[in-house]
Amino acid sequence: MKYMQLFALVVIAGAVLVGCKKKKNDANEEELITTVKVILTEVGTTTPLTFTWKDVDGPGGNAPEIDQISLMAGKTYNCQLQFLDESKTPAEDITAEIVAEGIEHQIYYQPSGVNITVSGLNNDTGGLPLGTTSTWTTTTNSTGTLKLTLKHKPDGIKAAGDPVTKGETDVEVTFAARVL
Numbered sequence: 001m002k003y004m005q006l007f008a009l010v011v012i013a014g015a016v017l018v019g020c021k022k023k024k025n026d027a028n029e030e031e032l033i034t035t036v037k038v039i040l041t042e043v044g045t046t047t048p049l050t051f052t053w054k055d056v057d058g059p060g061g062n063a064p065e066i067d068q069i070s071l072m073a074g075k076t077y078n079c080q081l082q083f084l085d086e087s088k089t090p091a092e093d094i095t096a097e098i099v100a101e102g103i104e105h106q107i108y109y110q111p112s113g114v115n116i117t118v119s120g121l122n123n124d125t126g127g128l129p130l131g132t133t134s135t136w137t138t139t140t141n142s143t144g145t146l147k148l149t150l151k152h153k154p155d156g157i158k159a160a161g162d163p164v165t166k167g168e169t170d171v172e173v174t175f176a177a178r179v180l
Contacts (some may be wrong), residue, residue, distance in 0.1 A: 031094050032058060033171040035084040036148065038069065040077040040136060049077075053173040056086050069146060069177040071116065077136040079118075081107065083150070083171070098150070099132055106151050107131030108164040113144025114177040128158055138179045146177040 038051045049071075055064035071077065085092040098105050102124030109118040109131065120135035153167035 031097070031170070032085045032087055033083050033094065033150070034058065034086045035082075035091075036171060036173050037082040037084070038148070038175070039080045039082060040069075040071065041080075042072070043076045043078060051175060053175065054086070058087065064173075066173070066175060069175045071136070071138050071177075071179050073115075073138050073140055073179050075138050077138075079134045079136050081132050081148075095132060099130065102130040102132075103128070103158065104152060104154050105130060105170070106153055106158060106162060106167070108147075108149040108151065109134065110147040110149070110164070111144065111177065112147070113142065114146060115139040115142040115179050116146060116177060124158075126158075128160055141179055143176075143178045145174050147172065147174045149173075 034054065034056045036053045039048050040051070041048045051067040051069045053064055053066050055061070081095065082093065083095050083098060085094060103126050105124070106129060107121070111118065115138055117137045117139075118134050119137070120133075121129045121131040122133040124130045149164055149172045150170040151164065151167035152170050153162070157167060
């Protein structure tokens with residue numbers, strides 16, 4: 001009888017261990033984003049301006065290094081974002097992964113006090129805004145901030161007109177910004 005109980009215990013324990021085993025290919029593992037690059041090219045030119053937010057040691061460590069975005073008044077710029085994990089050697093560019101999983105991501109641009117209008121966001125495969133590329137238009141001299149937020153929106157919760165509060169924040173960066 002002892003052997004039957006021991007056998008039953010081993011079978012149950014084995015089933016629990018197999019059932020709880022973590023899958024290697026779990027989709028959408030959270031990525032560490034240590035660097036965000038905003039690459040702006042004035043329409044009609046080929047010279048890019050790059051503004052960077054960098055927090056290589058991650059949340060809770062040293063303060064991030066943040067460039068100030070400085071643009072000329074009355075201009076239009078094409079914007080491209082780049083998201084990197086520079087805690088690894090070599091650094092990992094995860095922008096392509098964000099685009100590939102675009103249906104579950106959305107980037108929000110929130111200018112405050114600065115005369116920058118962001119429009120023309122690229123779309124995901126479902127036709128909804130993604131925002132890894134956009135168009136920025138400046139008007140008159142001003143100083144303020146531009147907050148950039150990358151949200152993860154799994155399980156079909158992404159819809160047109162979603163507020164920035166919906167979903168999980170992958171990274172949120174506030175740049176000082178000015179138009180000259």
